[in-house]
Amino acid sequence: CADDFLEIYPDTTLSEGNFYQSQEEFILLANGCYIPLRDIEKNTHWVIAELISDNTSFQYNILTGEAVRGVIDQFIITADNRAYSEFWNLSYNGINRTNKLLVEIDRPEVAWSDLAYKSRSSGEAYFLRALYYFNLVRQFGGVPLVLTPISAQEALQMGRVSEEEIYASIISDLNSAIDQFALATQLEENGRANLNAAYGLLGKVYLTVKEYDNAEKALKKVIDSNKYSLLPDYADLYDPSNKDYTETIFSVQYSENSRELSNRFIFMFAPWSSKGSITQRPNINIISAGWNQPTMDLLNAFEDGDKRKDVSIKFWNGPDWDGAVRDIPYTGKFKPPISAPDDRTGDNFPVLRYSDVLLMYAEALNEQGKTGEALPYVQQVRDRAGLDASLSGYGKAELEELIAKERQVEFCFENQRWYDLKRTDKAIEVMTAHGQRELAQKDFLYNSAYQIDPHKLLAPLPAEQILINSLTQNPGY
Amino acid sequence: QKIDEVYVKVSFNEEKLLNVLHEVERQTEFQFTIHENETYLNQKVSVRSNKVSVEDLLKEIGSQTGLNFQQVNRNISMWLAQDKSAATEDLTQISAISISGLVSDNTGAPLPGVTIIVEGTTSGTVSDIDGRYSIEAEAGDVLVFSFIGFSQQKVAVANQTEINVTMREDEQALDEVVVVGYGTQKKEDVTGSVATVNEKTIKDLPVSSVDQKMIGQVAGVQIQQVSGAPGAGTSIKIRGSGSLGAGNEPLYVVDGMPYSSGMNQSLNPLAFIDPNNIESITILKDASSTAIYGSRGANGVIMITTKKGTYNQTNITFSAMAGVQQVPQKGRPNMLNQREFAQLQRDRIDLEVDLRENRESTLEDYPAEYRDLDALTGRGTDWYDLILRDAPIQDYNFNLQKGTEDSRINFSLGYFNQQGVLKETGIERFSTKLGIETDITPNLKLGVSIQPTYISQQRANTNLNREDVLGVSIWANPISTPYDENGNLKPYIVAPQSKFHSAWSFANPLYVLQEMTTEQKSFQNLGLAFLEWSILPNLRFRSSLNTILEASKYFQYVPSTVGGSNRPPTAGTGNSTNTRYNSFNWLVENTVNYDLSFGEHSFNSLLGYTIQRFNSNNINLNASPYPNDLITTINAAQAINSWGEAVNEWSMISYLGRINYSFKERYLFTATFRADGSSRFGSDNRFAIFPSLAGAWRVSEEEFFNDISWIDNLKLRVSYGKSGNNNIGNYAHLANISAGSYVFGNTQVTGSSVGISNPSLTWEESNQIDVGLDFDFFNSRAFFMIDYFKRRSNNMLLEDVIPAITGFNSQTINQGSVQNTGIEIALGGTPIAGEFSWNISGNVAFNRNEVLSLNDNTVRILSGNNDGNPTHISVVGKPIGQFFGFVLEGVYTPEYLSQPGVVNSPQVYEGNVKYKDVNGDGFINDVLDYTIIGNPHPDFIFGLTNNFSYKNFDLGVIINGQVGGQVMNGLRQTTDNLQGFFNVDRDWEQRWRSTENPGDGIHSGVPKLKPSWGHRVSTLWVEDASYLRIANLTLGYTIPSSLSEKMKVLKSSRLYFTVQNLAMFTNYKGANPEGQAANQNNTLVPGFDMTSYPLSRTMSLGINLSF
Incomplete structure (x- = not known):
């Protein structure tokens, strides 16, 4: 009796006790798995994947906190930088959401009216978990591998695992996603992850770990699906009133309708x-x-x-x-709001475009010595850009260089450059040269700017996580 | 010796009362005033007791016969309650001198029940209900007048036939019974640290709520008036801050009902209690007295008891007070005058022209308003003064108390109206109380009361930020004028602009006050019903139901004519906010009291079971735009933009108990416990147990003390116990499913996520030890009390940082501890008594706060927000909430800049602000180069009250203050901001202007770079918060009773003149050294003053009439 009197649950919010009922709730949970990704792209990912690279810098402005962003551009990278901790926190928040979904979805009491929804929701969770880890591993190297919901006490017992283990998990998750999505192709919706997104991402992962044959196979699936093509006009890709899903395979979705849904x-x-x-x-x-x-x-x-x-x-x-x-x-890729009265914009942020698949596919072929086979795919991308001179006669090394340059300009501001530099082992060379040019041009930079130490290719684990979790810091920090 | 200290052994069955009394006389030294011919003495009574105190015996007899007893030294008088004519019957039979007269108190009110005895005899009488008496005596006799709570008076009869006596209250005696948790206790039996407030001293203070009256009255109770707005809440801390996450406000208990805890700066919860209806206030400070309130007692308990009727008396009182409030000159902003401001703007333009066009500026570059400096004389528009006014305050209260022999009724009606010194603000209160108690049978008592109160409050946004009306009125351009040529108020002030000069335009603050509506209307009723059953003379059962019903609505309308900073008014943009709130809180308490005495042992015990439930509902709607501002109800709005509903519930089941044991009346022990089960606690920790133990030794009762005649009372107290703080939120232990949204293409969807639960979440725990000494001497004309305490709060509610790989960054947990150690001293006395009397009491409290540990993972908690940067820090080893910011070193000088190794950055140039490079890395960075720059906690706080009286005049002075402690003036972010949109503090006249004219070396020059950072959180913002305030001065005159008597109906009357906040002495330049921003947590961000609503000085006249 006393216990009943003292047992009070909130009336205005749901609590976990009787939540998991049907596909409805799991669709909600799957939707929730995208939310941290949206916030990562909005606030922080561009700082550590684009601003850090040679593509972009910043307009000098002391008030905005060189302590966070400006220093990263200048390659002054420290473990207390909020950009990394925000990225880390949001990534694991997303991972926890996917973990929670994948654990709870097998509850026997859930009444599924259509099991395809179960497949799609699982697929989304596997795909997003892979994407979160892929970004983490490219920034930090090996990180703690959390694949189930854990308590604070359990977290304290977990250390970092090797980069290889993370990649193995990512590949396994993407294969699971492919299996699940294959059972739910009829439920594909614009903006949701789908079968081709999983193949495309898998291709990128293989390319990153230099398994070119596997990359080729995965990317070929996307090309052969015949669902995607290049938009004739590159500018249309960045027209916020015309959200595109013919070239865009996966993008983070925004809308100006509300503050939460928008970016700025x-x-x-x-x-x-x-x-x-x-x-x-x-x-x-x-x-x-x-x-x-x-x-x-x-x-x-x-x-x-x-x-x-x-x-x-x-x-x-x-x-x-x-x-x-x-x-x-x-x-120029991001546009002012269409009708929102304040700073809410709805431009989607591309994660995987068809041109990316084409260039990756070409790269995978070229790296395996199939330069001739690769050329038409590069040509396709250049044609659209108005650079229609024939590429015939390009050798492997030339093509490798051309693809790198193509990727730099095709995907500028799309958080690809830094990862491409690292992936192709060009980061030190390119950034050193870039730093010298920047120092010569700008007198407001720190004395210690652009010291391109090799250890900085791996981001520092956030200082407070090192303290809390006793994780091993990357060397050099 | 007192009747409750003397024990008798009696056993009677249906015995005549006369014989019973004789037996008591035989066993004790007491004598009864017995008129042998009284018929009631023949009544039969039955008493069976092994050993019983005379008091309890007489109570028992009283309940059987309807007699009242009164002890006067060794004499005990008695009278039958309804028998008013007994005295006059005597008159006819005795042939000595017949003396009659009136006995009244010092306000002139008649005193019934005063015992009048012919000294040296047993003959005597008692004054009747009108205070009249008659007695026979001989010419050489002396009459002795005695009454509990008053000093004894002796008058020689001589040849007088009429002797009128005015009884003087005995200050010491008044305090004799104190209200403690779940009961009352005689003061000398109290083992804990319990303070009472002398209601008489603070009676006539012209304020809206009782907490404001208590300022300076009790040692160790810090009452901060964080805002001067009418009806604004105060922050009360008893013995420092013991919690980081669950609040530090004490628990209020009104007539047994835990009333409210937690501060509401907008509307003080205590404003619902009409201070005129309050009879007594007790503050429980140590753990032995607060543990009985268990999981709510950790921050101390303030017990408020409202007035009740008295048996066999009728009292009608009426009081009225009216006055005027003004804002003192001290504390008003001192900004640049017109000319100085124009010069500052011109300096800015000079820099801008040089930067953009690389030339000297000419007059044409300045806006027209700034061109002729000589024409700009005087201060210009004083916007602050413009929005202030002299405001009336008034308070009326009617109180009727009527008691018969078995019933008591109390009725009161009050009206309070305080307009704010800030225009268009104010509060109005209608309050009433009706209470009835009746003895159904001599041992069964029933009572009910209701206390409905309605409050209507007009608010303005203050204590928030520079955009609120007070903020704008401080920084507004002094050259602009509030009225146009035709004398009409301008809605919007467009700042002078030029090609090189953009400046902030702003809404006219007076216009904002006039046109914007912000009102809160609240109704609250306190209800009480109880039944008390004396099963046996020493066994009592009480069952009660307390309820609080509250309903309120809040309405704000911002018309389209009100703009904002750089946001001119736009037609058709009006918007409204509506909130509806209601709550119901009920409490059922069942308690049993059992008393037992044998030999020299005496026990008094209490057991209780209570059950309580609270629920509230809050709905809010934001509607806009309104096509016009004529109709402001929601139906006129085009859309409801946002809405919400919040439901909050909690429940509690408690078991409580207490045993008081005394041995030889000098060794006292108290043990209490309470077990609280709360819905707020996680399922793993549902019940909390709070025990306490206390002991006291009345040293002065020992035999070896008999020779020390000047010491009346010396008591040593020690207590230890545990109490809790359950303000941890209603559902914090549950894992909630939170909803966000996401969009796929153009389809918006809900996305859910599962939170992290903490099933072991529980209350905060406070362990406190208290050692105290009570000392009364010189015939109780002087007293001294000292307490030492150490309070350690553990299991503090914290947002703990947890590994992010869990998916969460923080979790609400119980960890960390804070310690408060302190000494409290209260002392006072009556240095002069007699026709001229002087009464003085003072208190001082020293408290040292220290964070002993925080969570395992972080070493500091940053809090506060100014431009995105923290303003406060809490670290282990320091008090909670230290100020945190840059150390201002002055300005960069050519000498400094010429040193080798100076790190070059665009912000490093001559005349720019120079902050200390705390971490020594060569760069100046926010947060990284912040350090502790001040402490908001005072070294000690004090209060001093003096009461003088001469004949019918009385004068009271209350002084309070604090020494040490600092305050951070958050508006300095704006008023030190030379970026140029705002007017700045007059100190900036001493700014750096050129190498030749470097100013005072502290105030930097007009910044060359935009944005500048000359106005970051720094030592410049931190000022000494020490102050001494003459909180109140009251001069009263009591119309002599002989005069008021002639008016037949009037028993007494008193006129008074009072000044509240007469003067404040402080070095702080802002409006209020206790100011606190309304949107900043006053535990972690204490002492952060932002656009404080100024405290007014109130002068008022009042009258108290008694019929």
Whole structure:
């Protein structure tokens, strides 16, 4: 009696006791697995995957905290940098959501009216878990491998595992995702992960671990599905009013309808001194903007006549950080809000595009010596950019270099550059040269900027996680 | 010796009362005032007792015969309650001098029941219900007038036939019975640290709630007036801060009902209790007295008892008070005047022109308003003054108490109205109380009471940020004017602008106050019903039901004519916020009291079972836009933009008990326990047990003390116990399914996730040891009390950082501990007694707070927020909530810059602000170079109360204050901000202007870079919060009873003049050294003053009438 009197559950929110009933709840949980990914891309991933690279830098602005973002651009990388901890936290938050779903979905009492939903939800969880780990392993190397929901006490017992184990888990998860998605192809919806997204991501994973034959096989599946093609006009990819799913295989979804659903990329990437003239929202204070500013290195990477340049990079004429009026470059891939009155934008953020699949496929072939077979796929991407000169006669090494450059310009601002540099073992060389050019151009950089030490290719584990969890820090930090 | 200290052995069955009394006289030294011809003496009574105190015996007799007894030294008088004419009958039979007269108290009110005895005899009488008496005596006799709670008076008869006597209250005696948890106790039997507030001292203070009256009255109770807004809540800390995550406010218990804990800065929960209805206030401080409140007692308990009727008396009182409130000049902002402000703006433009066009600026570059400096004389618009006013305050209370021999009724009606010194703010209260108690049979008592109160409050946004009306009025441009040429109020002030100069335009704060509506209307009823059954003379059972019903609505309307900073008003943008709240809280308590005495042992025990449940519902709706501002109800809005509903419930089952044991009346022990089961605790930890033990030794009762005549009472107390804090949220232990949303293409979907649960989540625990000494001397004319305590709070509710690989970064857990150690001293006395009397009491409390441990994983808790940076830090080894920021070193000088090794950065240039590089890495970074820059906790707090009286005049002065402790003025982020949109503090006249004119070396120059960081959290913001305040001065005049008597109906009347907050002495430049931003947690972010609603000085006149 006393216990009944003292047993009170909230009326206005659900609690776990009687939640898992039917597919309805698991669809909700699967939807929930995407949410951390959205927040990662919105706030932090671009800092550690694009800003850090030679593609972009920032408009000088002392108030916005060089302690977090500006230092990463300058390759001053420390374990207390919030960008890494935010990325770490959100990634594991996402992983926990997928783990929870995968554990609870087998509850016998759940009444499934259509088992395809069970397959799709499992597939989504496997796919997203693989994606979260893929980003983690590319940043940090081996990390703790958590595949079930754990308590704080259990977490304290878990250490890091090797990079290989993480990749093995990612590959296994993607294969599971492929198996599950194959049973639910009729339930595919725009924006949800699906069978081809799983193949495409698997291809990228294999490419990263340099298993080119496996990469080739996986990517071939996407090409052979005949579901995807390149949009004729590169600019259409970045038209927020026309969300594209013919070239985009998987993208993080945003909408201007609410604060939670939206991103504010243009409000971060426009020069802060431009106030409302680029964002078209003069009432929104963008004092902490000016990020991901295209560098001269990126500008110079575009070949003459590349149609992608004007789409990707725009200029604003006005006072710069020091008050002097200049043509200030900024990214053109992210657009002001269509109708939201404030800083809510709905541009989706691409994770896997068809052009990526084509270039990866070409790379996988080229690395296996099938240069001739690879050329048409590169040609396809260049044709769309208006660079239609024939590539015939390219040798393996030439093509390798061309693909790298193509990837740099095709995917600028899409969080690919840093991973590509690392994957192709070019990071030290490229960043050293880039750093020297930046130091020569900009007098506001730190004295210690651009010291390209090899250990910095692996990000430091967040300092507080080292403390809490007694994890081993990466060497050099 | 007192009747409760003397024991007799009696055993009678149907014996005449007369014989019983004679037997008592035989066994003791007491004498009864017996008129042999009284018929009631023939009544038969039965008493069977091995050993019983005279008091209990007489109570038992009283319950059988309807007699009342009164002890006067060795004499015990008695009278039959309804027999008013007994005295006059005597008159006819005795042939000595007949003396009659009136006995009244010092306010002139008649005193019934006063014993009048002819000294040296047993003959005497008692004053009747109108205070009148008559007695026969001889010319040489002396009459002795005695009454509990008053000093004895002796008057020689001589030839007088009329002797009127005014009894003087005995301050010491008044305190004799104190309210403790679940009962009352005689003061000398108290073993814990319990303080009472002298209701008389604070009676006439012109404030809205009792907590404001208690300021300076009790040692160790820190009452902070965090806002001066009418009806605003105070923050009360008893013996420091013992919790990081669950609040530090004490538990209030009103007439036995745990009333509220937790601070509400907008509307004080105690504002619902009309202070005129309060009879007594007791503060329980140590664990032995708070443990009986178990999981809610850790922060101390404030017990409030409201008035009840008295048997056989009718009292009608009426009091009225009216006054005016003003904002003192001290504490008002001191900003740049017109000319200085224009010069600052011109300096900014000069820099801008140089930067952009690389030339000297000309007059044309300045906005027209700034061109002619000589025309700008005087201060300009004082926006702060513009929105303040002299505001009236008034308070009326009517109180009727009527008692017969078996029933008591109490009725009161109150009206309070306080307009705010900030225009368009105020509070209005209608309160009433009706209480009835009746003795159904001599041993069965029934009572009910209701206390409905309605409050209507007009609010304005203050204590928030620079955008609120007070914030704007401080930084607003002094050159702009609030009225246009035609004398109409401008809704929106457009700041002077030019090509080189953008500045913040703003809504006219006076216009905002006038046009914006923010009101809260609340109703609350306190209900009580109880039944008390004396099963045996020493066994009592009580069952009670307490309820609190509350309903409130909040309405805010922002019309489209009200703009914001840089946001001009736009037609058709009006928006409204509506909130509806209701709650019901019920408590059933069943208690049994059993008393037992044998030999020199005496026991008093209590057992109880209580059950309580609370539920509340809150609905809010935000609607906009409104096509026009004519109709502001929701139906006129085009859409409801957001809405929500919150339901909160908790329940509690408790078992409690207490044993008081005394041996030889000098060795006292108290043991208490309470077991609380709460819905808030996780299923693994549902019941919490809180025991305590206390002992006291009344040293002065020992035989060896008999020779020390100047010491009346010396008692040593020691207590140890445990109490808890259950303010951990209602559902914190459960894993909730939280919902977010995601979008696939254009389809918005809900995405859920499962939270982390903590089934072992539980209360915070506080262990406290207290050692105290009570000392009364010089015939109780002086007293001294000292307490030492050490309170250690464990299992603190913390958001603990957990490994992120769990998917979560924090979890609410019980960990960490905080210790408060302190000394409290209270002392006072009556240095002068007689026609002129002087009464003084003072208190001082020293408390040292220290965080002993936090969670396992982090070494510090950062809190507060200013421009995204923390303002406070809590670390192990320091008090909670230290100020955290840059150390300001001044400005960069050419000498410094010419040193080798100075790290070059765009912010390092001559005249710019120089902060200390705390971590020594060569760079100045937010947070990384922050350090502890101040301590908000005072070294000690004190209060001093003086009461003087001469004839019919009385004068009271209350002083309180704190020494040590600092305050952070958060608005400095704006008023130290030379970036130029805002007016800045006058100190910036001393700013760096050029190498030749470097100013005072502390205030940096107009920044060259935008944004500048000359206004980061720094030592500049931290100021000394020590203060001394003359909190109240009251001068009263009691109209002589001879005069009021002539008015027939009037028994007494008193006129008074009072000044609240007469003066404040402090070095703090802001409005209120106790100010606290409403949106900052005052445990982790204490002492953060932001646009404080100023405390007013109130002057008022009042009258108290008694009929």
